[in-house]
Amino acid sequence: MTKATPIDAADRPRRRDAAATRAAILASARRAFAEAGYDGAGVREIAAGAGVTAMLVNRYFGSKEKLFAEVIAATMAAPTILTPQNLASPRLGETIARTLVEITRTGDTPLEGFLIMLHSASSKRAAEIGREQIEHGHQKTMASALRGALAPERAALILSMVAGIQVMRQMMGLPALAKAEPEALVKLLAPLFQQLIDGDTEASGR
Amino acid sequence: MTKATPIDAADRPRRRDAAATRAAILASARRAFAEAGYDGAGVREIAAGAGVTAMLVNRYFGSKEKLFAEVIAATMAAPTILTPQNLASPRLGETIARTLVEITRTGDTPLEGFLIMLHSASSKRAAEIGREQIEHGHQKTMASALRGALAPERAALILSMVAGIQVMRQMMGLPALAKAEPEALVKLLAPLFQQLIDGDTEASGR
Protein backbone atom coordinates (compact mmCIF):
# COMPACT_ATOMS: atom_id res chain seq x y z
CA MET A 1 0.00 0.00 0.00
CA THR A 2 1.08 3.53 -0.62
CA LYS A 3 -0.39 5.74 2.06
CA ALA A 4 -3.86 6.20 3.46
CA THR A 5 -5.98 8.47 1.30
CA PRO A 6 -4.23 11.82 1.26
CA ILE A 7 -5.18 14.89 -0.69
CA ASP A 8 -3.41 17.10 -3.17
CA ALA A 9 0.11 17.85 -2.14
CA ALA A 10 -0.21 15.95 1.08
CA ASP A 11 0.93 12.64 -0.33
CA ARG A 12 4.59 13.38 -0.09
CA PRO A 13 5.80 13.64 3.51
CA ARG A 14 5.41 17.39 3.47
CA ARG A 15 8.18 19.36 4.98
CA ARG A 16 7.22 20.82 8.31
CA ASP A 17 5.45 24.00 7.43
CA ALA A 18 2.78 25.35 9.69
CA ALA A 19 1.12 27.53 7.05
CA ALA A 20 0.98 24.76 4.49
CA THR A 21 -0.39 22.28 6.99
CA ARG A 22 -3.04 24.71 8.10
CA ALA A 23 -4.06 25.26 4.52
CA ALA A 24 -4.17 21.54 3.85
CA ILE A 25 -6.45 20.98 6.83
CA LEU A 26 -8.67 23.81 5.69
CA ALA A 27 -8.93 22.35 2.21
CA SER A 28 -9.67 18.88 3.49
CA ALA A 29 -12.29 20.24 5.87
CA ARG A 30 -13.92 22.16 3.08
CA ARG A 31 -14.21 19.05 0.98
CA ALA A 32 -15.43 16.88 3.85
CA PHE A 33 -18.00 19.40 5.02
CA ALA A 34 -19.32 19.84 1.50
CA GLU A 35 -19.83 16.12 1.19
CA ALA A 36 -21.14 15.14 4.60
CA GLY A 37 -22.07 18.32 6.42
CA TYR A 38 -20.99 19.53 9.82
CA ASP A 39 -22.17 16.54 11.80
CA GLY A 40 -21.29 14.01 9.15
CA ALA A 41 -17.67 14.95 8.74
CA GLY A 42 -15.40 13.74 11.53
CA VAL A 43 -12.29 15.44 12.74
CA ARG A 44 -10.25 12.30 12.23
CA GLU A 45 -11.51 12.02 8.68
CA ILE A 46 -10.66 15.63 7.95
CA ALA A 47 -7.22 15.19 9.44
CA ALA A 48 -6.58 12.07 7.42
CA GLY A 49 -7.50 13.94 4.27
CA ALA A 50 -4.82 16.47 5.08
CA GLY A 51 -2.29 13.82 5.97
CA VAL A 52 -2.10 14.69 9.65
CA THR A 53 -3.52 13.55 12.95
CA ALA A 54 -6.85 14.58 14.40
CA MET A 55 -5.25 16.34 17.31
CA LEU A 56 -3.43 18.73 15.06
CA VAL A 57 -6.71 20.02 13.76
CA ASN A 58 -7.78 21.15 17.17
CA ARG A 59 -4.34 22.50 17.80
CA TYR A 60 -4.59 24.76 14.79
CA PHE A 61 -8.23 25.70 14.95
CA GLY A 62 -9.17 25.23 18.58
CA SER A 63 -12.22 23.13 17.93
CA LYS A 64 -14.29 21.60 15.19
CA GLU A 65 -16.77 24.40 15.49
CA LYS A 66 -14.15 27.09 14.97
CA LEU A 67 -12.75 25.15 12.04
CA PHE A 68 -16.19 25.03 10.50
CA ALA A 69 -16.67 28.75 10.99
CA GLU A 70 -13.40 29.43 9.23
CA VAL A 71 -14.26 27.14 6.34
CA ILE A 72 -17.61 28.83 5.90
CA ALA A 73 -16.06 32.26 6.05
CA ALA A 74 -13.46 31.29 3.45
CA THR A 75 -15.90 29.72 1.01
CA MET A 76 -18.41 32.50 1.38
CA ALA A 77 -15.78 35.13 0.77
CA ALA A 78 -14.89 33.60 -2.58
CA PRO A 79 -16.55 35.30 -5.53
CA THR A 80 -19.81 33.69 -6.56
CA ILE A 81 -22.53 34.38 -9.05
CA LEU A 82 -24.00 36.82 -6.59
CA THR A 83 -21.28 39.43 -6.65
CA PRO A 84 -22.18 43.12 -6.67
CA GLN A 85 -20.61 43.82 -10.03
CA ASN A 86 -22.76 41.16 -11.61
CA LEU A 87 -25.75 43.10 -10.46
CA ALA A 88 -24.93 45.75 -13.02
CA SER A 89 -25.44 43.40 -15.93
CA PRO A 90 -28.58 44.06 -17.97
CA ARG A 91 -29.65 40.47 -18.44
CA LEU A 92 -28.58 39.45 -14.98
CA GLY A 93 -31.40 36.97 -14.58
CA GLU A 94 -30.07 34.83 -17.38
CA THR A 95 -26.52 35.17 -16.12
CA ILE A 96 -27.49 33.95 -12.69
CA ALA A 97 -29.57 31.12 -14.10
CA ARG A 98 -26.87 29.93 -16.46
CA THR A 99 -24.13 30.05 -13.87
CA LEU A 100 -26.27 28.30 -11.31
CA VAL A 101 -27.25 25.52 -13.69
CA GLU A 102 -23.66 25.03 -14.73
CA ILE A 103 -22.35 24.96 -11.19
CA THR A 104 -24.95 22.55 -9.92
CA ARG A 105 -24.21 20.31 -12.89
CA THR A 106 -20.47 20.06 -12.46
CA GLY A 107 -20.44 20.43 -8.69
CA ASP A 108 -17.99 23.26 -9.08
CA THR A 109 -16.66 25.15 -6.13
CA PRO A 110 -18.05 28.68 -6.40
CA LEU A 111 -21.18 27.68 -4.56
CA GLU A 112 -19.49 25.22 -2.27
CA GLY A 113 -20.08 27.44 0.71
CA PHE A 114 -23.77 27.30 0.06
CA LEU A 115 -23.65 23.55 -0.33
CA ILE A 116 -21.77 23.12 2.92
CA MET A 117 -24.32 25.23 4.67
CA LEU A 118 -27.21 23.26 3.29
CA HIS A 119 -25.63 20.00 4.28
CA SER A 120 -25.01 21.33 7.76
CA ALA A 121 -28.27 23.12 8.37
CA SER A 122 -29.53 20.30 10.55
CA SER A 123 -26.99 21.19 13.18
CA LYS A 124 -28.26 24.22 15.06
CA ARG A 125 -24.86 25.68 15.75
CA ALA A 126 -23.76 25.19 12.17
CA ALA A 127 -26.96 26.75 10.89
CA GLU A 128 -26.34 29.78 13.04
CA ILE A 129 -22.84 30.21 11.68
CA GLY A 130 -24.09 29.75 8.15
CA ARG A 131 -26.94 32.19 8.50
CA GLU A 132 -24.62 34.89 9.74
CA GLN A 133 -22.36 34.38 6.76
CA ILE A 134 -25.18 34.33 4.25
CA GLU A 135 -26.82 37.34 5.71
CA HIS A 136 -23.74 39.50 5.76
CA GLY A 137 -21.92 37.98 2.83
CA HIS A 138 -24.73 37.82 0.33
CA GLN A 139 -28.17 38.91 1.32
CA LYS A 140 -27.29 42.39 2.53
CA THR A 141 -24.93 42.98 -0.35
CA MET A 142 -27.54 42.00 -2.88
CA ALA A 143 -30.28 43.89 -1.16
CA SER A 144 -28.32 47.14 -1.22
CA ALA A 145 -27.65 46.68 -4.91
CA LEU A 146 -31.26 46.04 -5.84
CA ARG A 147 -33.49 48.99 -6.65
CA GLY A 148 -37.14 49.27 -5.79
CA ALA A 149 -39.29 48.15 -2.91
CA LEU A 150 -38.77 45.06 -0.79
CA ALA A 151 -35.15 44.76 -1.78
CA PRO A 152 -34.13 42.63 1.23
CA GLU A 153 -36.99 40.23 0.64
CA ARG A 154 -36.27 39.96 -3.06
CA ALA A 155 -32.59 39.33 -2.41
CA ALA A 156 -33.47 36.66 0.12
CA LEU A 157 -35.83 35.02 -2.34
CA ILE A 158 -33.13 34.89 -4.98
CA LEU A 159 -30.89 33.16 -2.48
CA SER A 160 -33.73 30.82 -1.61
CA MET A 161 -34.13 29.80 -5.21
CA VAL A 162 -30.42 29.17 -5.51
CA ALA A 163 -30.54 27.07 -2.37
CA GLY A 164 -33.60 25.17 -3.54
CA ILE A 165 -32.06 24.24 -6.84
CA GLN A 166 -28.89 23.15 -5.14
CA VAL A 167 -30.83 21.00 -2.74
CA MET A 168 -32.91 19.26 -5.36
CA ARG A 169 -30.25 18.97 -7.99
CA GLN A 170 -27.06 18.32 -6.04
CA MET A 171 -28.13 16.95 -2.70
CA MET A 172 -31.27 15.03 -3.51
CA GLY A 173 -30.34 14.30 -7.07
CA LEU A 174 -33.88 14.57 -8.33
CA PRO A 175 -33.70 12.97 -11.77
CA ALA A 176 -35.93 15.50 -13.49
CA LEU A 177 -33.42 18.18 -12.59
CA ALA A 178 -30.22 16.20 -12.55
CA LYS A 179 -30.76 14.86 -16.04
CA ALA A 180 -32.46 17.91 -17.50
CA GLU A 181 -31.10 19.74 -20.48
CA PRO A 182 -29.07 22.60 -19.00
CA GLU A 183 -30.23 25.12 -21.55
CA ALA A 184 -33.86 24.29 -20.89
CA LEU A 185 -33.41 24.96 -17.21
CA VAL A 186 -31.73 28.25 -17.96
CA LYS A 187 -34.66 29.31 -20.15
CA LEU A 188 -37.08 28.45 -17.37
CA LEU A 189 -35.12 30.08 -14.58
CA ALA A 190 -33.86 33.25 -16.23
CA PRO A 191 -37.20 35.13 -16.26
CA LEU A 192 -37.84 34.15 -12.66
CA PHE A 193 -34.58 35.60 -11.45
CA GLN A 194 -35.03 38.65 -13.64
CA GLN A 195 -38.44 39.28 -12.14
CA LEU A 196 -37.02 39.29 -8.63
CA ILE A 197 -34.22 41.59 -9.71
CA ASP A 198 -36.51 44.09 -11.38
CA GLY A 199 -39.11 43.95 -8.66
CA ASP A 200 -41.68 45.45 -10.96
CA THR A 201 -45.34 44.61 -11.47
CA GLU A 202 -47.60 44.89 -8.51
CA ALA A 203 -44.91 45.02 -5.89
CA SER A 204 -45.87 48.65 -5.21
CA GLY A 205 -49.52 48.52 -6.09
CA ARG A 206 -51.67 47.28 -3.31
CA MET B 1 -42.74 19.54 37.12
CA THR B 2 -45.19 17.08 35.73
CA LYS B 3 -43.36 14.35 33.85
CA ALA B 4 -40.35 14.34 31.58
CA THR B 5 -41.27 15.72 28.18
CA PRO B 6 -43.88 13.40 26.77
CA ILE B 7 -45.97 13.98 23.75
CA ASP B 8 -49.69 14.15 23.18
CA ALA B 9 -51.53 11.35 24.89
CA ALA B 10 -48.36 9.76 26.17
CA ASP B 11 -48.32 11.60 29.47
CA ARG B 12 -50.67 9.30 31.23
CA PRO B 13 -49.30 5.75 31.69
CA ARG B 14 -50.95 4.61 28.54
CA ARG B 15 -52.70 1.36 28.66
CA ARG B 16 -50.84 -1.37 26.84
CA ASP B 17 -51.88 -0.96 23.28
CA ALA B 18 -49.57 -1.94 20.49
CA ALA B 19 -51.26 0.19 17.84
CA ALA B 20 -51.33 3.29 20.01
CA THR B 21 -47.71 2.86 21.05
CA ARG B 22 -46.65 2.41 17.48
CA ALA B 23 -48.48 5.57 16.53
CA ALA B 24 -46.93 7.47 19.42
CA ILE B 25 -43.45 6.43 18.36
CA LEU B 26 -44.20 7.43 14.81
CA ALA B 27 -45.44 10.85 15.93
CA SER B 28 -42.44 11.41 18.14
CA ALA B 29 -40.09 10.33 15.39
CA ARG B 30 -41.77 12.68 12.96
CA ARG B 31 -41.29 15.58 15.32
CA ALA B 32 -37.71 14.67 16.16
CA PHE B 33 -36.68 14.14 12.54
CA ALA B 34 -38.25 17.43 11.54
CA GLU B 35 -36.25 19.23 14.14
CA ALA B 36 -32.87 17.53 13.98
CA GLY B 37 -32.81 15.43 10.83
CA TYR B 38 -32.01 11.77 10.41
CA ASP B 39 -28.57 11.84 11.94
CA GLY B 40 -29.43 14.39 14.58
CA ALA B 41 -32.38 12.59 16.10
CA GLY B 42 -31.44 9.70 18.35
CA VAL B 43 -33.47 6.58 18.89
CA ARG B 44 -33.44 7.13 22.65
CA GLU B 45 -34.71 10.65 22.21
CA ILE B 46 -37.48 9.51 19.91
CA ALA B 47 -38.46 6.79 22.34
CA ALA B 48 -38.52 9.19 25.27
CA GLY B 49 -40.83 11.48 23.32
CA ALA B 50 -43.23 8.59 22.97
CA GLY B 51 -42.86 7.58 26.58
CA VAL B 52 -41.20 4.26 25.87
CA THR B 53 -37.74 2.75 25.78
CA ALA B 54 -35.35 2.90 22.89
CA MET B 55 -35.45 -0.84 22.40
CA LEU B 56 -39.13 -0.80 21.73
CA VAL B 57 -38.56 1.40 18.74
CA ASN B 58 -36.42 -1.18 17.07
CA ARG B 59 -38.85 -3.84 18.14
CA TYR B 60 -41.64 -2.13 16.27
CA PHE B 61 -39.79 -0.81 13.28
CA GLY B 62 -36.77 -3.05 12.95
CA SER B 63 -34.24 -0.27 12.74
CA LYS B 64 -33.87 3.47 12.74
CA GLU B 65 -33.60 3.46 8.99
CA LYS B 66 -36.87 1.62 8.54
CA LEU B 67 -38.53 3.92 11.02
CA PHE B 68 -37.32 6.89 9.03
CA ALA B 69 -38.63 5.45 5.80
CA GLU B 70 -42.03 4.97 7.36
CA VAL B 71 -42.10 8.50 8.74
CA ILE B 72 -41.19 9.91 5.36
CA ALA B 73 -43.79 7.83 3.61
CA ALA B 74 -46.46 8.93 6.08
CA THR B 75 -45.67 12.62 5.92
CA MET B 76 -45.36 12.61 2.18
CA ALA B 77 -48.66 10.86 1.76
CA ALA B 78 -50.47 13.57 3.69
CA PRO B 79 -52.17 16.18 1.53
CA THR B 80 -49.99 19.19 0.86
CA ILE B 81 -50.21 22.33 -1.20
CA LEU B 82 -49.12 20.32 -4.16
CA THR B 83 -52.12 18.09 -4.54
CA PRO B 84 -53.48 17.30 -7.98
CA GLN B 85 -56.86 18.92 -7.38
CA ASN B 86 -55.13 22.17 -6.51
CA LEU B 87 -53.62 22.11 -9.94
CA ALA B 88 -57.05 22.85 -11.38
CA SER B 89 -57.28 26.20 -9.67
CA PRO B 90 -57.00 29.19 -12.01
CA ARG B 91 -54.78 31.33 -9.84
CA LEU B 92 -52.79 28.41 -8.57
CA GLY B 93 -49.58 30.38 -8.36
CA GLU B 94 -51.00 32.62 -5.70
CA THR B 95 -52.54 29.68 -3.86
CA ILE B 96 -49.24 27.89 -3.68
CA ALA B 97 -47.40 31.03 -2.65
CA ARG B 98 -49.87 31.91 0.08
CA THR B 99 -49.99 28.42 1.50
CA LEU B 100 -46.24 28.09 1.42
CA VAL B 101 -45.69 31.41 3.15
CA GLU B 102 -48.23 30.58 5.79
CA ILE B 103 -46.83 27.13 6.44
CA THR B 104 -43.24 28.29 6.69
CA ARG B 105 -44.37 31.01 9.09
CA THR B 106 -46.22 28.83 11.55
CA GLY B 107 -44.13 25.72 11.05
CA ASP B 108 -47.30 23.84 10.34
CA THR B 109 -47.23 20.20 9.47
CA PRO B 110 -48.39 19.89 5.86
CA LEU B 111 -44.87 20.39 4.60
CA GLU B 112 -43.19 18.58 7.45
CA GLY B 113 -42.18 15.75 5.17
CA PHE B 114 -40.25 18.18 3.06
CA LEU B 115 -38.65 19.72 6.10
CA ILE B 116 -37.60 16.35 7.43
CA MET B 117 -36.06 15.51 4.13
CA LEU B 118 -34.16 18.76 3.95
CA HIS B 119 -32.82 18.31 7.44
CA SER B 120 -31.76 14.79 6.61
CA ALA B 121 -30.33 15.33 3.18
CA SER B 122 -26.79 15.22 4.52
CA SER B 123 -27.20 11.53 5.25
CA LYS B 124 -26.82 9.66 2.01
CA ARG B 125 -29.22 6.88 2.91
CA ALA B 126 -31.83 9.34 4.13
CA ALA B 127 -31.46 11.43 1.01
CA GLU B 128 -32.07 8.36 -1.10
CA ILE B 129 -35.24 7.52 0.76
CA GLY B 130 -36.40 11.12 0.55
CA ARG B 131 -35.72 11.45 -3.15
CA GLU B 132 -37.73 8.37 -3.93
CA GLN B 133 -40.67 9.75 -1.99
CA ILE B 134 -40.45 13.20 -3.52
CA GLU B 135 -40.11 11.86 -6.99
CA HIS B 136 -43.06 9.52 -6.83
CA GLY B 137 -45.17 11.43 -4.33
CA HIS B 138 -44.92 14.89 -5.78
CA GLN B 139 -42.79 15.50 -8.79
CA LYS B 140 -44.38 12.92 -11.08
CA THR B 141 -47.88 13.78 -9.94
CA MET B 142 -47.34 17.42 -10.61
CA ALA B 143 -45.60 16.84 -13.89
CA SER B 144 -48.47 14.80 -15.25
CA ALA B 145 -50.90 17.52 -14.27
CA LEU B 146 -48.95 20.30 -15.92
CA ARG B 147 -49.60 21.09 -19.55
CA GLY B 148 -47.02 22.18 -22.06
CA ALA B 149 -43.40 21.39 -22.66
CA LEU B 150 -40.83 20.49 -20.04
CA ALA B 151 -43.48 19.52 -17.53
CA PRO B 152 -41.15 17.35 -15.41
CA GLU B 153 -38.57 20.09 -15.22
CA ARG B 154 -41.13 22.74 -14.35
CA ALA B 155 -42.63 20.55 -11.63
CA ALA B 156 -39.19 19.91 -10.22
CA LEU B 157 -38.43 23.62 -10.22
CA ILE B 158 -41.60 24.37 -8.31
CA LEU B 159 -40.54 21.84 -5.73
CA SER B 160 -37.09 23.39 -5.68
CA MET B 161 -38.54 26.78 -4.91
CA VAL B 162 -40.63 25.35 -2.12
CA ALA B 163 -37.57 23.63 -0.73
CA GLY B 164 -35.46 26.77 -1.01
CA ILE B 165 -37.95 28.90 0.85
CA GLN B 166 -38.26 26.29 3.54
CA VAL B 167 -34.51 26.12 3.92
CA MET B 168 -33.97 29.83 4.18
CA ARG B 169 -37.05 30.67 6.18
CA GLN B 170 -37.43 27.71 8.52
CA MET B 171 -34.04 26.09 8.75
CA MET B 172 -31.66 28.99 8.41
CA GLY B 173 -34.03 31.57 9.77
CA LEU B 174 -32.79 34.28 7.46
CA PRO B 175 -34.20 37.46 9.04
CA ALA B 176 -35.20 39.10 5.76
CA LEU B 177 -37.53 36.17 5.14
CA ALA B 178 -38.42 35.18 8.66
CA LYS B 179 -39.55 38.68 9.60
CA ALA B 180 -40.96 39.65 6.24
CA GLU B 181 -44.54 40.71 5.79
CA PRO B 182 -46.33 37.51 4.67
CA GLU B 183 -48.47 39.29 2.12
CA ALA B 184 -45.45 40.90 0.54
CA LEU B 185 -43.81 37.53 0.06
CA VAL B 186 -46.98 36.16 -1.48
CA LYS B 187 -47.07 39.01 -3.97
CA LEU B 188 -43.49 38.36 -4.94
CA LEU B 189 -43.81 34.60 -5.18
CA ALA B 190 -47.20 34.19 -6.82
CA PRO B 191 -46.15 35.28 -10.33
CA LEU B 192 -43.06 33.11 -10.16
CA PHE B 193 -45.04 29.97 -9.39
CA GLN B 194 -47.68 30.90 -11.96
CA GLN B 195 -45.01 31.26 -14.60
CA LEU B 196 -43.74 27.77 -13.95
CA ILE B 197 -47.27 26.41 -14.01
CA ASP B 198 -48.18 28.04 -17.29
CA GLY B 199 -44.86 27.25 -18.89
CA ASP B 200 -45.50 29.82 -21.56
CA THR B 201 -43.20 32.42 -23.09
CA GLU B 202 -40.18 31.17 -24.95
CA ALA B 203 -40.27 27.65 -23.63
CA SER B 204 -41.20 26.43 -27.07
CA GLY B 205 -39.47 29.05 -29.19
CA ARG B 206 -35.83 28.36 -29.67
Next chain:
DNA sequence: GATGAAAGTCTACAGGTGTAGATAAAATGA
Protein backbone atom coordinates in the same frame (compact mmCIF):
# COMPACT_ATOMS: atom_id res chain seq x y z
C1' DG C 1 -57.15 -18.20 39.43
C1' DA C 2 -53.59 -20.32 36.47
C1' DT C 3 -51.40 -20.16 31.83
C1' DG C 4 -49.55 -18.40 27.57
C1' DA C 5 -48.71 -14.73 24.83
C1' DA C 6 -48.06 -10.05 24.11
C1' DA C 7 -45.83 -5.57 25.52
C1' DG C 8 -42.17 -3.36 27.49
C1' DT C 9 -37.68 -2.80 29.99
C1' DC C 10 -32.73 -3.79 31.59
C1' DT C 11 -28.08 -4.64 30.80
C1' DA C 12 -24.58 -4.59 27.71
C1' DC C 13 -21.65 -4.26 23.68
C1' DA C 14 -18.87 -2.70 19.99
C1' DG C 15 -17.96 1.37 17.61
C1' DG C 16 -17.79 6.19 17.00
C1' DT C 17 -17.46 11.21 18.57
C1' DG C 18 -14.65 15.59 20.01
C1' DT C 19 -11.00 16.78 22.78
C1' DA C 20 -7.26 17.28 26.76
C1' DG C 21 -2.45 16.25 28.42
C1' DA C 22 1.82 14.29 28.05
C1' DT C 23 5.30 12.82 24.69
C1' DA C 24 8.26 12.41 20.57
C1' DA C 25 10.44 14.20 16.43
C1' DA C 26 12.21 17.76 13.57
C1' DA C 27 13.88 22.30 12.70
C1' DT C 28 16.36 26.46 14.27
C1' DG C 29 19.39 28.97 17.02
C1' DA C 30 23.82 29.39 19.62
Next chain:
DNA sequence: TCATTTTATCTACACCTGTAGACTTTCATC
Protein backbone atom coordinates in the same frame (compact mmCIF):
# COMPACT_ATOMS: atom_id res chain seq x y z
C1' DT D 1 27.29 20.31 18.97
C1' DC D 2 23.96 21.29 22.32
C1' DA D 3 19.74 23.53 23.70
C1' DT D 4 15.34 25.47 22.61
C1' DT D 5 11.29 26.09 20.23
C1' DT D 6 8.13 24.66 16.92
C1' DT D 7 5.47 20.88 14.75
C1' DA D 8 3.21 16.73 15.12
C1' DT D 9 1.72 12.32 17.38
C1' DC D 10 0.31 8.92 21.08
C1' DT D 11 -2.61 7.58 24.65
C1' DA D 12 -6.63 8.25 26.86
C1' DC D 13 -11.10 9.80 28.48
C1' DA D 14 -15.85 10.61 28.86
C1' DC D 15 -19.82 10.52 26.18
C1' DC D 16 -23.02 9.09 22.76
C1' DT D 17 -24.65 6.09 18.96
C1' DG D 18 -27.69 1.97 17.15
C1' DT D 19 -28.76 -2.48 18.36
C1' DA D 20 -28.91 -7.56 20.28
C1' DG D 21 -30.43 -10.92 23.83
C1' DA D 22 -32.35 -11.95 28.22
C1' DC D 23 -35.55 -10.51 31.45
C1' DT D 24 -39.90 -8.73 33.66
C1' DT D 25 -44.49 -7.06 33.64
C1' DT D 26 -49.16 -6.80 32.00
C1' DC D 27 -53.02 -8.48 29.56
C1' DA D 28 -56.52 -11.87 27.79
C1' DT D 29 -58.28 -16.31 27.73
C1' DC D 30 -59.30 -20.95 29.41
